[in-house]
Amino acid sequence: MTDTRTPNVDDAEIAKFSELAHKWWDKESEFKPLHQINPLRLGYIQEFSPLSGHQVIDVGCGGGILSEALSEQGATVTGIDLAEKSLKVAKLHLLESGNQVEYRCIAAEDMATQHPAQFDVVTCMELLEHVPSPDSVVQACAQLAKPGGWVFFSTISRNPKAYLQAILGAEYLLGLLPRGTHEYARFLKPSELSRMARHAGLEVVDVRGMGYNLLDQTYHLSNQTDVNYMMACRKANP
Numbered sequence: 001m002t003d004t005r006t007p008n009v010d011d012a013e014i015a016k017f018s019e020l021a022h023k024w025w026d027k028e029s030e031f032k033p034l035h036q037i038n039p040l041r042l043g044y045i046q047e048f049s050p051l052s053g054h055q056v057i058d059v060g061c062g063g064g065i066l067s068e069a070l071s072e073q074g075a076t077v078t079g080i081d082l083a084e085k086s087l088k089v090a091k092l093h094l095l096e097s098g099n100q101v102e103y104r105c106i107a108a109e110d111m112a113t114q115h116p117a118q119f120d121v122v123t124c125m126e127l128l129e130h131v132p133s134p135d136s137v138v139q140a141c142a143q144l145a146k147p148g149g150w151v152f153f154s155t156i157s158r159n160p161k162a163y164l165q166a167i168l169g170a171e172y173l174l175g176l177l178p179r180g181t182h183e184y185a186r187f188l189k190p191s192e193l194s195r196m197a198r199h200a201g202l203e204v205v206d207v208r209g210m211g212y213n214l215l216d217q218t219y220h221l222s223n224q225t226d227v228n229y230m231m232a233c234r235k236a237n238p
């Protein structure tokens with residue numbers, strides 16, 4: 001039977017990340033902001049869930065910045081992405097770091113069909129704003145989680161301040177990210193992501209902002225969720 005589903009992927013997005021793949025572990029490159037926020041998101045995840053001995057899947061793992069940090073905490077980590085080149089870099093980096101992560105080139109939706117309810121923790125960071133149907137990825141993340149498991153998202157809200165900071169500021173004025181990294185229409189308000197999460201059977205436990213300090217050029221957790229934010233969700237335990 002032919003699969004008539006429209007794949008939930010924007011080829012231009014995959015090409016964009018593939019083009020930069022060799023720079024994933026260069027902490028002064030276009031991926032510097034991801035390296036800078038990584039300790040914050042790891043700490044956030046650990047506020048809610050232990051990692052040691054847990055099965056974790058990192059959806060849209062890229063070069064493995066978060067996947068490796070999760071593995072360093074003793075989790076058994078699977079990383080999935082659709083950019084082959086990024087996964088190659090991720091696998092090569094394991095040789096250097098000695099960390100263990102199983103990387104697979106597969107869509108979240110397909111992984112969820114193959115491995116439903118298999119993971120204690122699902123992380124999906126900075127991915128939703130790069131896909132045509134974020135709700136489909138949210139559904140897949142919920143399906144991947146065990147009952148009682150945790151699902152963490154991070155993305156960017158959609159409002160004039162987010163446009164000014166995340167696109168105009170970060171891409172055009174400060175040059176923190178390459179121009180064209182983000183498309184405003186794909187930003188998601190916390191209320192919209194909460195609705196998607198609830199629809200997928202997840203309880204939204206917490207929403208937390210991530211702010212950037214222009215003066216010392218550092219990121220911090222914040223109660224302001226109107227630009228970058230993370231969400232901690234829990235799958236119901238029937």
Ligand SMILES: C[S@@+](CC[C@H](N)C(=O)[O-])C[C@H]1O[C@@H](n2cnc3c(N)ncnc32)[C@H](O)[C@@H]1O
Nearest residue numbers: 008009017060061062065081082083125126130
């Ligand atoms: C901004 S990067 C975030 C990487 C990683 N999650 C992190 O935060 O360190 C976005 C990632 O999403 C991946 N991506 C984009 N569209 C995707 C899709 N439809 N399915 C899986 N991964 C996708 C890209 O290849 C890229 O690695």
